[in-house]
Amino acid sequence: MQEANKENEINERKKRIFSAIQPSGTITLGNYLGALRNWVNLQNDYECIFAVADLHAITVRQDPKAFKKNILEAYALLLACGIDTDKSMFFIQSHVHTHAELAWLLNCYTQFGELSRMTQFKDKSQKHADNVNAGLFTYPSLMAADILLYQADLVPVGADQVQHLELTRNIAERFNGVYGKTFTVPDAYVGTVGARVMSLQNPMKKMSKSDENVNAWVAVLDKPETIIKKFKRAVTDSDSKVCIGEGKDGINNLIGIMSAVTGKTADEITEEFEGKGYGDFKNAVGEAVIEELRPIQKKFSEYIGDKAYLEEQYRKGAESALKLSQRTLDKVMKKIGYLPK
Numbered sequence: 465m466q467e468a469n470k471e472n473e474i475n476e477r478k479k480r481i482f483s484a485i486q487p488s489g490t491i492t493l494g495n496y497l498g499a500l501r502n503w504v505n506l507q508n509d510y511e512c513i514f515a516v517a518d519l520h521a522i523t524v525r526q527d528p529k530a531f532k533k534n535i536l537e538a539y540a541l542l543l544a545c546g547i548d549t550d551k552s553m554f555f556i557q558s559h560v561h562t563h564a565e566l567a568w569l570l571n572c573y574t575q576f577g578e579l580s581r582m583t584q585f586k587d588k589s590q591k592h593a594d595n596v597n598a599g600l601f602t603y604p605s606l607m608a609a610d611i612l613l614y615q616a617d618l619v620p621v622g623a624d625q626v627q628h629l630e631l632t633r634n635i636a637e638r639f640n641g642v643y644g645k646t647f648t649v650p651d652a653y654v655g656t657v658g659a660r661v662m663s664l665q666n667p668m669k670k671m672s673k674s675d676e677n678v679n680a681w682v683a684v685l686d687k688p689e690t691i692i693k694k695f696k697r698a699v700t701d702s703d704s705k706v707c708i709g710e711g712k713d714g715i716n717n718l719i720g721i722m723s724a725v726t727g728k729t730a731d732e733i734t735e736e737f738e739g740k741g742y743g744d745f746k747n748a749v750g751e752a753v754i755e756e757l758r759p760i761q762k763k764f765s766e767y768i769g770d771k772a773y774l775e776e777q778y779r780k781g782a783e784s785a786l787k788l789s790q791r792t793l794d795k796v797m798k799k800i801g802y803l804p805k
């Protein structure tokens with residue numbers, strides 16, 4: 465009986481999840497409700513590995529001082545959101561040298577044609593036409609390295625990264641096909657989908673910090689008065705009823721946000737705002753978002769004021785990540801035929 469239990473336990477070993485976020489300077493409410501908040505919940509049911517993807521970030525030019533600050537702030541903010549270094553591995557990508565190394569190797573198992581078909585590459589090379597660098601092109605092989613180094617089973621990704629994950633799977637399968645099973649072929653994590661938060665100014669578009677109109681997005685670290693102001697300015701429609709409906713993209717988005725932060729259903733929200741106008745509703749959504757973000761902002765300011773603590777955490781993360789990823793890198797190099805050191 466006991467033996468059987470033990471076996472069950474082994475069979476039910478937690479699946480491993482890998483995900484990463486770029487240190488962009490602004491983490492938005494969309495990033496939080498769409499991804500980060502889910503990462504926090506995943507920590508209980510999966511073995512999670514998270515990273516701040518600072519190697520990916522230099523595919524666009526970064527100001528050194530601001531970049532350094534953004535990396536540390538991204539790390540602190542993720543801790544503040546609830547990434548728990550006792551449960552999960554959490555590190556900064558550039559601190560773990562195996563990422564750049566495996567990325568190079570995988571570049572040689574990734575086809576020019578495949579990379580050319582990536583829609584993000586096509587979009588970004590149009591947007592940054594003055595700096596279409598090779599890193600922008602091979603970005604997906606670095607992402608594949610991130611994932612494959614840890615033999616991750618599952619990767620929670622937004623719609624914009626699905627194609628990159630698909631490519632990661634192809635690279636892994638190709639390598640396994642040539643050298644025998646080396647990599648776990650990862651699946652997209654499709655569990656509880658995060659809220660898809662749209663722009664407050666153009667609710668047909670996803671909320672993005674790269675929007676020129678700052679009123680289009682809310683940052684996790686925006687001040688309460690800024691948050692209220694942005695919600696008050698949110699685009700709605702000429703109807704006046706707070707309910708989900710066609711042609712009511714602005715209100716649908718606000719209901720989605722309200723639902724995500726309060727846990728209430730759209731029907732409950734509609735009922736609550738029966739007979740009230742859009743002004744009241746926008747104000748209430750703003751207030752609810754402020755309440756949701758308040759504890760995160762408080763923790764963030766504690767963490768960012770304690771550089772020694774942050775250093776201790778990201779060093780610990782990098783050390784564990786290196787140990788684990790080195791095993792995969794060694795295996796890969798051996799299979800390719802490199803002479804052992």
Ligand code: TRP
Binds near residue numbers: 485607620
């Ligand atoms: N490319 C991802 C983004 O910009 C970030 C990222 C880097 C990532 N490496 C990853 C996401 C590995 C998932 C898995 O959003």
